[in-house]
Amino acid sequence: MIDLRLGRWQDTLADVTTCDAVICDPPYSARTHEGSDAGVKRTSDGGYRQEIGYAWLTPDNVRAFVAAWAPRCTGWMCAMTDDVLSPVWRSAFADAGRYDFAPVPILQHRVRMSGDGPGSGAVYMLVSRPREARFMGWGSLPCWYMSHPEKGEVMGAKPLGLMRAIVRDYSRPGDLIVDPFCGSGTTALAAASEGRRCITSEELPAHHEIARKRIARGYTPDLF
Secondary structure, eight states: OOEEESSOHHHHHTTOOOOSEEEEEEOOHHHHHHHHHHHHHOSSSSSOOOOOOOOOOOOOHHHHHHHHHHBBSSSEEEEETTTTTHHHHHHHHHHHHHHOOOOEEEEOOOOOOOOSSSOOOOEEEEEEEOEEEEEEEEOOOOEEEEEOOOSSSSSSSOHHHHHHHHHHHHTTTTTTEEEEEOOSHHHHHHHHTTTTEEEEEEOOOOOHOOOOOHHHHHHOOOOO
């Protein structure tokens, strides 16, 4: 039920002409990446907060991604991001002719070990769907999700339970989900656990190997 590919999604997923949903946790903005990496050097919780280790997304990257996948996705598109890129995702969805929703907060408390001002306790899921009447019967969906930090091998990985909940809410059993930003494979595992199919791709060989091993085990701790 999982097709795991290695390489840039633009290349590895070029043959995927249609899917039922796109559910992914892409890199965030330069500000978030740089701030997180700087925090590793000055906090005492480095055992959890490692350097991110992969490139951030620019607004142009976001717009190119949506332009590429909106014509191929017949259902929901869900992408997690930070407050910096949230409006970019939303405007890109609208520009693609999709119905775009207000950001859905995912509350995930992290202890702030240093610095001043409020800590960041949320990321945001940007959601869109085709402007079609068939979605009127989909039903009401959560306006927010609660999560917990997961200590994983890939920085920023989301808990399996969280991703399973999102997969249940934004797809149906048997659907084909695409995740162009595989990371450690959590979305793929969530999709398979909920009876969905998943095609996923990861650009970094080290992360691809982590995902391959997790998928082969078929199990990961559920900290949702």
